[in-house]
Amino acid sequence: MQLDTVAIAAADPDRDQPWRELGLKEDEYARIREILGRRPTSSELAMYSVMWSEHCSYKSSKVHLKQFGDLPQETPLGKTLAGIGENAGVIDVGQGYAVTFKVESHNHPSYVEPYQGAATGVGGIVRDILAMGARPVAVMDPLRFGPLDAPDTHRVLPGVVAGVGGYGNCLGLPNIGGEVVFDESYLGNPLVNALCVGVLRHEDLHLAKASGVGNQVILYGARTGGDGIGGVSVLASETFSEGGPTKRPSVQVGDPFMEKLLIECTLEVFAAGLVAGIQDLGGAGLSCATSELASAGDGGMHVELDRVPLRDSTLAPEEILMSESQERMMAVVEPDDVEAFLAICAKWEVEAVVIGEVTDGDRLEIDWHGERVVDVPPRTVAHEGPTYHRPFERPAGQDALQADAAERLPRPTSGAELRSTLLRLVASPNLCDRSWVTDQYDRYVQGNTVLAQPSDSGMIRVDEETNLGVAVSTDCNGRFALLDPYAGAQLALLESYRNVSTGGATPLAISDCLNFGSPEDPAVMWQFAEACRGLKDACAELGIPVTGGNVSLYNQTGETAILPTPVVAVLGVIDDVTRRTPTGFQTSGERVFLLGETREELSGSEWAHVVHGHVGGLPPRADVAAEQALSRLLVEGVGFLTSAHDLSDGGLAQALAESCLRNDVGAAVALGGDAFVALFSESAARALVTVRPGDTDRLVALAQEHGVPLTPLGETGGAVLAVEGQFDIPLTELREAWTGTLPAAMG
Amino acid sequence: MRVGVVTFPGSLDDVDARRAVRLAGHEAVALWHGDHDLQGVDAVVLPGGFSYGDYLRCGAIARFAPVMTEVVDAARGGMPVLGICNGFQILCESHLLPGALIRNDHRKFGCLDQRLVIENDKTAWTSSYDAGQEVTIVLKNGEGSYVADQRTLDALEAEGRVVARYADGNPNGSQRAIAGVTNEAGNVVGLMPHPEHAVEALCGPGTDGLGFFTSLVEKSPVQR
Amino acid sequence: MARVVVDVMPKPEILDPQGKAVHGALPRLGFDGVVDVRQGKRFELEIDGEATEERLAEVRRMAETLLSNPVIEDYSVTVPEPDEGQR
Amino acid sequence: MARVVVDVMPKPEILDPQGKAVHGALPRLGFDGVVDVRQGKRFELEIDGEATEERLAEVRRMAETLLSNPVIEDYSVTVPEPDEGQR
Ligand SMILES: Nc1ncnc2c1ncn2[C@@H]1O[C@H](COP(=O)(O)OP(=O)(O)O)[C@@H](O)[C@H]1O
């Protein structure tokens, strides 16, 4: 097997190289040659090809993501401590604490191997959070699958859920929320997004850069195997003259135990002050870690690749550079601290090796057994990849789609029909009880979980003395985004914002995971551009930043793209978690109110989807100002609001059902106007709240102060959900309908 | 009292257990799996988690940790030892308690607020309860199904060594719905459910679990 | 009545956290000289009738579709010697 | 370098939820005539040197103390035919 070195590249400049097989475009390959002033070595070619891929370089999306960076990097509590571009954004939550959170996708791997794909998805996002110097404190998992009755969903869903649980549970991270959504468009393309929240003290913030000439570069964690290097094998097969490369894994297997050790070990080296810079190894493995650390730092970097501990001794340097083996981290450590660093790794039985050092040059130099195989300006690999301005265009069919409004569809008329419609909807896959999924997740570990499923948001206590806490929710309705990507993305953000507010937390920032189809389709690119614009405008108006996120493109089966799915996570802060507002009715004899305005908005609704299999029309109005007013009310109402639940999918009917079933407390309500619209419209900026009879006036006053429409609905109590003049449903019957669906389907 | 909580690689609920110990009015002492040293504690908790990943068999590898030599000796000498979930599995693997814990009959990880009946209120860890008392405590595990041969089971029943039993249905296929057992002396208790997750109303299903930690008294019954 | 055994092992190139954990534990228990450990699954099937070629072909289909995950595992089907069956 | 295999199976009297689940799934997948299924573990050990009696005795101790739990499992140690080793 013959090694391709810088010397050889210079000596033999015209050897033709498999840049096309590696996914590079002709002009990209030309640019690499221009940057280097020669042809790249096969190792350099490997690095550039993987770092310039869509996944790592965001080449199709970054022109649109740029606008998030233009937003003021400031939350209602002050400047962000780290913003977009870092592994994850970090925001100040007061009392000297900072919080970092990020949501990422692991869609395709989870389709190929549901358990391992989902598991390694959780592992990846946790390392991102860890790399900021934070202790991971919770995870969430927004999931999307094909129809519940589709055979492949029975392969994918149980595996994904077991994988999310198997990995997260084993790390000791409480799962405090997520989503389970079913839609035809996800059948060949499930969405497995994973979110992690981490907490740190301001002074513990660590950034991914390699500075300080002479500082040592340490690779620690799992050994490097041939994981996830399918693409580069064309290089390997060139490198291995005889008979092509040995077999390479098609999927990666996660080792949560190793990750748990990595967490504890990393937090201990942080605490001991032994870390000058740090980076997790995720997509693009060492290529990414070395080039990004060097690029962000003030010097260059020299690496001796043959020092990397291998799981498979047959790996070629190109493969080692591209390997995506899990559970690895890279730290930059001052020479005097190396011994102490290695000692802590040894204590946790984590393998750690010095593989290089920071140099005073401005190059990234990588040697293989003394021969130079990489000599590049790191910025050109990590941060100066190609940028595409892909054409985008509003699809021809969009007008027709928006004209086909669900408001025209036949509706239930009698009370009896409303009753059966409600029962049918609460039992439908997107609205039914999620316990079959969430019971497989540990929501108690660490002992700081204040709210978790089925609450609107997950809430974590940050400080046991002061009871400072944070709340997070993730949401997205892909049908809304299909009908109007701009409004749909805003509605995703606003629902998540609302879900954080109902618990009594003040929303501070968002992270997003933008799941879309192929950017090469101008219609998809238009959806993407519109969604980004929508998020940016809503954030600007709400005064909250986008602290980071992730883009997942090419989510389609053949020609058909998934519903545009901009999942938005909102993080909020609450000064005293003991005062949070619970989700769902608590006791009898309390007054029930609806906050916000109900319009006749049924297009894209769960009702239209379930009853008529219909998607068309315009989504509910995204009224950012109304949403902000509602949020302020909910936050100021902390202490006398005895419960609050947001209205979203399924409208008031679903909110009433969930609120009754939370603690088996019934309610008797009266609806003004059209009972059907009142029950099933999905107008945004609404919430269902309760107060003690004596506090009614306080609520009225608060609603007036914030200009939020307030509608008295009735009173809690009894074992029945009663809608005056329409129907009664015993809670036992309601619960049966709501809880039966997933267990029946999944067994 | 000084109560040690052992941390193995992969332990997860050690911090929670130390919190529970403190809330019960004791001093929590962190013990390390690699030390042959109990730091003079008066009682030991083996917490929940996935020691060494529990890929082989839950508790199978942790059982051989250096600190376990001391724990086993201390337990034989009458020191109160509580194994929670993974800790229970470790106690069984160490033969301090009879039987074993296998995969749940539904073959999924399950996290529930579980009703239990405390059946033995004489052990070092249950004296705060009354026999027959019903409590709600978090149950979370993938391998929590208690098994032993019939003779052992009959003996456990006859000698009143079933400490807690699942109520309102058997969540994992445990034989005779056994949730926890004790040794002859009553100082060593293994429990599948997690009392340390039921010590604060704010972050769990009530405070029914606190009793396991308040039960510890200077002279625990068995040392009489 | 015949016994057929299906062994399912992680593919060699795939990470095997379970085998790794066992391998890591051995020295601590004073066992040396073990270079590598892989952990897989063993299924013992009792089938009626003889272990004919058809039946074995069927078992292989079983192994491929249900007992193993072809993405990360290899399987092998064997008919043990009667005595080996006794445990 | 020699390969030694340790098979660990649940004792007949101990219930085996996984084997039971597999057995239950077979008919649904159109596989009939399987009377019983037990699921256990298979460990493949690479040891240096020959698989001498001493080494095998050591592996047996390993199987007894670590790889199996005598309360619920039986084990057997075998040295596979070279070819059987290949997967
Ligand atoms: N995959 C999941 N993992 C964890 N929690 C989930 C998941 N899916 C749904 N949940 C939780 O179930 C509850 C109901 O979900 P959902 O109806 O989507 O809430 P909402 O509509 O308020 O966003 C929420 O607490 C949500 O966090």
Ligand SMILES: [Mg+2]
């Ligand atoms: Mg909600």
